Amino acid sequence: MAYVSSSGEFTRDQRYIATRITADGRDGFVVEPGRYRLVVSRACPWASRAVVVRRLLGLETVLSMGIAGPTHDERSWTFDLDPGGRDPVLGIERLQEAYFARFPGYDRGITVPAIVDVRTGQVVTNDYAQITLDMSTQWRAYHRPGAPDLYPEDLRAEIDQVNRVVFADVNNGVYRCGFAGGQEAYEKAYGRLFARLDWLSERLAASRYLVGDTITEADVRLFTTLVRFDPVYHGHFKCNREKLSEMPVLWAYARDLFQTPGFGDTVDFDHIKRHYYEVHRDINPTGIVPAGPDLSGWLTPHGREALGGRPFGEGCEPGPLSETETVPVEHTPLAVAA
Known part of the structure; x- marks a missing residue:
């Protein structure tokens, strides 16, 4: 499977399944506890x-989660972490099966996150940007007591603006560096990436969070790139002006x-690197996984x-993770600390 762009500059295919799960069911899929399964890989930002x-919103009891393994092939993500190699709820070996159940011969990327209708076994959406916004706005009736407002109405315009530039230059920017097929394309992406990181450093020097004084969707989107920076993007994607550290x-x-x-209690560094x-x-033709960083x-x-700043605004932090969703300690900084 080839990832490096043959045309020089990497362009992400952003043709996603735009069906939404909403409180009023206007796309044919209504928010309903237990009806859907969120399929993810902890490796994927x-x-x-x-x-x-x-x-953060406490949706664990109403939206179950299936975790695919950290690697995949041309045919998609697999449930190799589960007994028998099958998702225990959907009963499938590959996420591809849920896509084909709704769209036979689906010819776009079989991507995570994806939300699958448990009743039919069909994928509903893989529109990752909209999925998290809908968790905040459409699933509100099922948020835990004390859940933060990650997408407050009075800050949405600013959050959206920050998200646009962070996506273009940072979230996708690291991939534009890593998958560039030519020196010019790489250096252009590299310049944009570090110019934006400098801009973010200036913005955050006097503000604890990106927008307002609480955690918002903007912080979530930046975090998942930053946490992968030193283990992966600095070396593997040649984003090496500086390490995050x-x-x-x-x-x-x-x-x-x-x-x-x-945040950190959901991060699996082993899956990310693998x-x-x-x-x-x-x-990386050898497939060797670096032992570091510390x-x-x-x-x-x-x-x-x-x-x-107030991380959760007027609310409070989420409770402990369930045993089935806890990241193995050997995949976390706690293993080093111990």
Whole structure:
């Protein structure tokens, strides 16, 4: 499977299944506890957004989650972490089966996150950007007591604007570096990436969070890229002007979020590294997964409390993870600390 762009500049295919699950069911899929299953891989930054938001909002009891393994082939993500290699709820071996159940011969990317209708076994949507916004706005009746408002109405225009530039230059920017097929395309993407990271550093120097004084959707979207920066993007994608741990403001900001319940406790560094280094064989032909970097720094004091802010606004942090959704300790910084 080839990932590096043959035309030089990497362009992401953004043709997603735009069907929405809404409170009024206007697309034919109404919000309903137990009806849907969120399928993710902890390796994927786009899927990790949904994992974080689901946990912050407390939707675990109404929206179940299937976790695919960290690697995949041309035929899609597999449920190799589950007994017998099948998702215990959907009964399928590959996510592809849910896509084909609704769209036989589906010819676009079989991507995560995806939400599947348990009744029919058919995929409903893989529109990752809309999925998390709908969790905040359409699933509100099922949010946990004390859930934060990740997409407050009075800040939506600013959140949307920040998300647009962060996606273009950072979230997708690291891929534009890593999958560039020519020097010029790579250097253009590299320049945009670090110019935006500098802009973010300036913005966050005096503000604990990206928009307002609480965690919002904007922080979730930036975090899932930052947490992968040193383990993957710095070396594997050649985003190597500096490591995240060498950018003081962003490093402290990322640690602040990582140490906030709902963020770091969903991160599986083993899955992250195995996915990128094992799957992208046109970048890393040997498939060797680096032993580093040292993860212990993620647990060090960040000092961002001095900037004020209220992580959960008027609400409170989520409770402990269930045993079935807890990341193995050996895949976390706690293994180093121990």
